[in-house]
Amino acid sequence: MALSYRSGIPGGKFFKKTYVALMLWFVGRAIQAAASFDEDVREEFSALPDGFTFSMNVLPAGPAMIVGKDKQGKIRYRGWDPGRQRIDLSISIKNIENAILLFTFQESTAVATARNRLIVAGEVPWACAVVRVLDMVEVYLLPKVIASLAVKRYPAWPLGRILSGRVKIYVMALLGW
Amino acid sequence: MEMVMPPPEEFFCPTKVLAGKRAIEALPFELAGLGVGKPLLLFGSSPLDRFRLKIVEGALGESGLVYGVCGPVPTDVDLPIVREVAINYLENGHDALVAVGGGTVVQTAKLVNIAVTGRPEDLARCVGEDNIPGPLNTLAVISTLGGTGYESTNYVSLGDRRYRSGRLMPDLMIIDPRMMKGTERGEGAAVVVTALTQAVEAALAGANPFVVPYTEAAIRFIFERLPLWLAEPKDGTSALALANACHYAGCAYSNVVSGSVHSLGRQLAPVVGGEAGAIMSCLLPRYLACVAANDPARVASLWPYLCGSEDYIPPSVPERAGGAVFAMEEFLRKVRVTMGWDGLSLTALNDERRETIVDAALREGYGVWDREMGLRILTDTAKEG
Amino acid sequence: MELPGYYEFSSRVRIIAGYRTLERIPAVLRASGARRPMIITDKGVAAAGLLRTVVEAVSGDCEVGAVTDDVPADSDLRVVNALSRLYTDGRCDSLIAVGGGSVMDTAKGVNILVSERAPDLMVFSGAGTLKRPLKPLIAVPTTAGTGSEVTLVAIVKDHERRQKMAFVSYFLLPAAAVIDPRMTLSLPAAITAATGMDALAHAVEAYYGLQKNPLSDVHATTAIRLISGNLLRAVLVPTDTEARLSMAIAATMAGLAFSNSMVGMVHTLGHAVGAVCGVPHGVCMAVLLPYGLEYNRRRRDREMAELLLPMAGEEVYASTPPHQRTDRVIAYIRQINEDLHQATGGAHPRCFREILDREGRPAVPTRIFGEIAEAALDDGSLFYNPEDMDYDDFLAVLEAAWEGRALVI
Numbered sequence: 001m002a003l004s005y006r007s008g009i010p011g012g013k014f015f016k017k018t019y020v021a022l023m024l025w026f027v028g029r030a031i032q033a034a035a036s037f038d039e040d041v042r043e044e045f046s047a048l049p050d051g052f053t054f055s056m057n058v059l060p061a062g063p064a065m066i067v068g069k070d071k072q073g074k075i076r077y078r079g080w081d082p083g084r085q086r087i088d089l090s091i092s093i094k095n096i097e098n099a100i101l102l103f104t105f106q107e108s109t110a111v112a113t114a115r116n117r118l119i120v121a122g123e124v125p126w127a128c129a130v131v132r133v134l135d136m137v138e139v140y141l142l143p144k145v146i147a148s149l150a151v152k153r154y155p156a157w158p159l160g161r162i163l164s165g166r167v168k169i170y171v172m173a174l175l176g177w
Numbered sequence: 178m179e180m181v182m183p184p185p186e187e188f189f190c191p192t193k194v195l196a197g198k199r200a201i202e203a204l205p206f207e208l209a210g211l212g213v214g215k216p217l218l219l220f221g222s223s224p225l226d227r228f229r230l231k232i233v234e235g236a237l238g239e240s241g242l243v244y245g246v247c248g249p250v251p252t253d254v255d256l257p258i259v260r261e262v263a264i265n266y267l268e269n270g271h272d273a274l275v276a277v278g279g280g281t282v283v284q285t286a287k288l289v290n291i292a293v294t295g296r297p298e299d300l301a302r303c304v305g306e307d308n309i310p311g312p313l314n315t316l317a318v319i320s321t322l323g324g325t326g327y328e329s330t331n332y333v334s335l336g337d338r339r340y341r342s343g344r345l346m347p348d349l350m351i352i353d354p355r356m357m358k359g360t361e362r363g364e365g366a367a368v369v370v371t372a373l374t375q376a377v378e379a380a381l382a383g384a385n386p387f388v389v390p391y392t393e394a395a396i397r398f399i400f401e402r403l404p405l406w407l408a409e410p411k412d413g414t415s416a417l418a419l420a421n422a423c424h425y426a427g428c429a430y431s432n433v434v435s436g437s438v439h440s441l442g443r444q445l446a447p448v449v450g451g452e453a454g455a456i457m458s459c460l461l462p463r464y465l466a467c468v469a470a471n472d473p474a475r476v477a478s479l480w481p482y483l484c485g486s487e488d489y490i491p492p493s494v495p496e497r498a499g500g501a502v503f504a505m506e507e508f509l510r511k512v513r514v515t516m517g518w519d520g521l522s523l524t525a526l527n528d529e530r531r532e533t534i535v536d537a538a539l540r541e542g543y544g545v546w547d548r549e550m551g552l553r554i555l556t557d558t559a560k561e562g
Numbered sequence: 563m564e565l566p567g568y569y570e571f572s573s574r575v576r577i578i579a580g581y582r583t584l585e586r587i588p589a590v591l592r593a594s595g596a597r598r599p600m601i602i603t604d605k606g607v608a609a610a611g612l613l614r615t616v617v618e619a620v621s622g623d624c625e626v627g628a629v630t631d632d633v634p635a636d637s638d639l640r641v642v643n644a645l646s647r648l649y650t651d652g653r654c655d656s657l658i659a660v661g662g663g664s665v666m667d668t669a670k671g672v673n674i675l676v677s678e679r680a681p682d683l684m685v686f687s688g689a690g691t692l693k694r695p696l697k698p699l700i701a702v703p704t705t706a707g708t709g710s711e712v713t714l715v716a717i718v719k720d721h722e723r724r725q726k727m728a729f730v731s732y733f734l735l736p737a738a739a740v741i742d743p744r745m746t747l748s749l750p751a752a753i754t755a756a757t758g759m760d761a762l763a764h765a766v767e768a769y770y771g772l773q774k775n776p777l778s779d780v781h782a783t784t785a786i787r788l789i790s791g792n793l794l795r796a797v798l799v800p801t802d803t804e805a806r807l808s809m810a811i812a813a814t815m816a817g818l819a820f821s822n823s824m825v826g827m828v829h830t831l832g833h834a835v836g837a838v839c840g841v842p843h844g845v846c847m848a849v850l851l852p853y854g855l856e857y858n859r860r861r862r863d864r865e866m867a868e869l870l871l872p873m874a875g876e877e878v879y880a881s882t883p884p885h886q887r888t889d890r891v892i893a894y895i896r897q898i899n900e901d902l903h904q905a906t907g908g909a910h911p912r913c914f915r916e917i918l919d920r921e922g923r924p925a926v927p928t929r930i931f932g933e934i935a936e937a938a939l940d941d942g943s944l945f946y947n948p949e950d951m952d953y954d955d956f957l958a959v960l961e962a963a964w965e966g967r968a969l970v971i
Contacts, residue, residue: 003258005247005265008218011238059206060241096239097202113945114772114824115197115568121688125940153950185580190573194777197568210732212693311595312695343576386788386811387577390780397563398776418565421776481876490880 016096021063021080023103024056026173027137028065028077033172034137035075038165041136044129045075054089054122054130055082058099077176089122089130105142108150109134140169188387189343190428192329196352196421201236201319207349208242208273213315215243216273217266219289221282222249225359232355233277233319245269250285254335259285259300263292273315276347278356279324279368287333287345290316300335309342317349321356322420323364325453326371329427346431350424357416362407366516367454369419370509372426373399374457377505378436379429381468381475391429396482398422400508407515437551438464440538448534449521458513459521462506463557467550473498483508521558531555564865569775571822574732575701575712579741579811581803584616587658587700588623590738594698596656598627600649602669603660605631607704610748616660616702628652637667639720639727642683646675656698659736660745663710666701670716670734673699683718689730701736703810704745705757709764709817711739741814743807751797752909755902756844758793758809761785762898763832763847764816767854768823769869770862772946778823781815786872788812793898797905826947828854831959834937839926841917848902849914849966852895853959855888856969861948863888870894896966913966931960 053068098117376395477497535551659669677696701711832846867887935956
């Protein structure tokens with residue numbers, strides 16, 4: 001058979017992209033919610049500089065989530081378009097399939113990091129703080145059975161804290177409080 | 178382990194390995210890291226090759242990667258094919274090659290890479306050892322469990338032109354479980370035995386300590402996983418481990434001077450017929466025994482990988498060497514039985530014929546073994562029947 | 563041998579190791595199209611006579627364009643800028659870096675500036691900012707420890723803006739790493755011990771870390787075998803070139819292992835102790851290594867047991883029941899520290915209490931453990947540790963390491 005040449009056919013992954021976009025949107029708002037009622041999350045953010053902004057995005061041009069500290073120090077979800085904001089810390093997932101692995105909990109943040117699925121740009125201490133926040137948010141959002149796979153160490157919080165926090169985080173994230 | 182190294186030893190392995198789940202999806206990011214962004218994909222001629230191409234293209238979806246596809250590459254590569262691919266590469270402004278699968282696809286890719294990096298005349302100029310003057314363009318291989326076993330190496334040939342240079346080694350080796358599906362047992366077994374031969378020859382070749390990790394990893398994976406995979410070819414983890422082992426063996430092999438089993442195997446193949454892997458499976462234990470007779474310590478150092486270290490460890494070096502040889506014999510005998518490979522029939526070769534073969538193997542220029550050992554290997558193998 | 567669900571491994575640097583390898587450098591440069599290198603080192607290396615050795619070995623076969631020993635202990639942006647000017651003035655076309663981590667980082671920084679011909683290094687900070695190959699850089703390590711000759715990272719501090727810039731790119735990798743025992747022959751006993759333990763810590767942590775993979779594993783075990791067989795000898799018989807060469811090779815191999823498998827809490831705490839108390843890195847590693855195993859053994863017991871084989875050899879491994887192997891590994895490491903302590907006349911410490919500053923006072927006093935624990939919380943290597951750690955966990959380890967007693971979880 002003769003040799004032939006053609007250009008590559010760029011494919012789309014609409015459903016996966018939509019799913020990841022939704023998850024990022026939800027996690028962004030969940031972080032905003034958790035920062036409003038959880039002491040530990042607030043403490044992590046208070047150690048970060050004023051106007052601190054971080055993003056979680058999928059390369060090359062995939063869905064994104066931006067969260068930042070406003071002038072009053074309040075943590076706000078800032079949508080999916082960085083626009084002209086200065087991003088102090090970005091967690092970039094290298095491709096959409098890696099994002100799927102992360103957001104379907106097949107790979108925890110720790111495993112995903114160990115497997116080089118994502119790259120972190122920004123000061124390392126900030127990255128550590130943000131990961132601790134993400135871990136706490138995941139404990140609130142997910143049932144223990146899944147959360148213990150997602151985080152390295154499931155915290156010894158009283159059940160009351162987890163349950164009431166879980167209700168708050170879902171309600172606030174969905175309603176955007 | 179002996180660590181004496183009188184002359185300086187060089188070790189070079191420029192290949193980055195990405196192995197496991199969703200490895201193919203990492204390709205665009207890795208190419209960008211190497212400063213390239215418009216690869217040309219090459220694929221082979223079998224239905225399985227086309228299926229694999231589909232998987233690769235599917236994996237590249239949503240990445241925004243701009244690429245071209247050229248193929249199918251036939252099972253016999255000649256200069257016109259290489260030229261045609263090279264023209265497609267240059268005319269369409271590509272800056273990297275991605276070989277989807279092994280065998281002639283990788284062979285073509287390496288040759289095309291020589292032609293497109295410099296000038297097409299380079300294919301003639303760069304023949305031989307270390308004759309490629311500068312770095313070649315980016316080459317990525319998406320491997321399978323198959324091919325020739327030379328995919329990861331610094332070696333490529335075109336007819337009787339042979340090229341050997343570190344610059345030929347791929348920049349990226351992507352080992353993804355999706356590419357292992359559908360591998361035929363015969364092809365897999367043959368390439369793994371080739372890899373085992375490469376690893377053992379590299380391990381026994383000399384004292385370059387940087388080669389040791391690669392040979393150890395290759396031999397361990399092969400001994401642990403080949404029996405499992407032969408028993409159950411759907412065992413994806415074992416297939417993946419074996420594909421890894423083939424890569425490690427190729428890297429190790431590229432950093433030593435080629436050994437006797439390979440050269441003899443190449444010379445024997447046209448004479449006795451049969452698969453290279455099958456031939457090597459007969460020669461390898463005899464080779465090991467020959468080396469053990471001269472230098473038992475060297476063979477004894479292989480003992481932990483071949484026999485394991487859990488229980489009894491023979492205290493003396495000759496005992497360990499003997500144990501290693503026996504373990505190798507047994508392992509390969511079982512492979513031959515499982516695969517239905519015949520023993521190598523060398524009884525038809527008379528002394529004169531054997532000498533011709535050994536001399537031809539020596540002349541290949543890559544061997545650093547002595548003629549006597551070559552003859553002994555052939556004689557001993559013939560005795561085995 | 564374990565195969566993770568996914569891994570990456572890269573060791574792109576050409577490694578030239580053995581006796582009289584420095585003399586090979588001109589040929590390597592020529593193969594990359596260069597003939598006029600600039601040699602960069604620091605004052606310590608120069609004072610030890612190593613710079614002269616390199617210059618003599620190299621200048622027979624190529625012309626040295628510029629030589630400098632002006633690199634400080636911590637890579638500094640001002641120095642990078644100054645050395646770039648020196649490079650241009652000397653009409654150089656390549657670099658030879660002779661030294662440890664700071665020299666390598668500085669050389670890599672200079673390489674970016676002179677290759678891109680840009681005025682500001684900051685522009686290239688981060689990952690993926692470099693798009694094309696830089697000038698050839700030959701790395702000649704002089705301490706058998708850091709493995710920085712094989713990494714694709716460079717850290718340069720901007721003291722004015724009080725920032726640490728990190729550069730990550732394949733193009734930063736040296737064209738070759740040249741390992742010649744002459745470079746470590748004159749290393750004093752205590753530094754030989756500390757840098758050797760640094761290499762051991764790299765290898766051990768790479769083996770039980772979260773990013774472990776088959777290739778990093780075999781590099782780690784090969785390094786451990788070499789260290790077990792040669793570290794004490796290199797300290798006791800400093801002129802033994804074979805031991806020195808083996809240790810240098812082991813350090814590079816351990817560097818390859820950990821740069822592909824990352825390190826864990828021994829480094830997390832070690833970095834923190836180093837940053838807060840100014841204690842040399844290798845010394846921190848030596849003291850903390852047993853605790854890395856003790857703390858993580860619940861999750862990594864099987865892996866740690868396997869380390870007994872390269873550490874103690876086949877006979878000991880086979881004769882030790884599997885459930886006792888990890889204990890034996892930990893005891894072995896403590897024994898190495900003990901042996902090194904004796905061999906260096908007490909200079910090599912076995913616990914934090916034994917690390918003294920110039921006035922003979924403890925350099926890691928218990929009262930600043932809190933500060934160290936805080937600093938450790940911000941260290942990225944913690945990501946790769948099998949177990950999570952919080953402030954109290956760090957304190958517990960520090961307290962045990964003060965006296966050198968076993969950690970009880």
